[in-house]
Amino acid sequence: MSFAENFRNARMKAELTQQQIADELGLDRSAIAHYEMGDSMPNARNLQKICELFNITFDELFKK
16 A cells, blocks of 8 residues: 555544544645645655554555
8 A cells, every 4th residue: 555545544544534634734625635646745744743643653654
């Protein structure tokens, strides 16, 4: 799996919407959609927040 797939799966497992994640990260919802489509990647600060939000490790987020 790619980052995009792992990110989307973690979001779905947490039962959060793209908008809820965007609000937590201080981003526009479209940024979250771009992460899930693999069009862009979050910066280091937001990667850390994502891991904390989903209670997963960086390795889990990027595992193949």
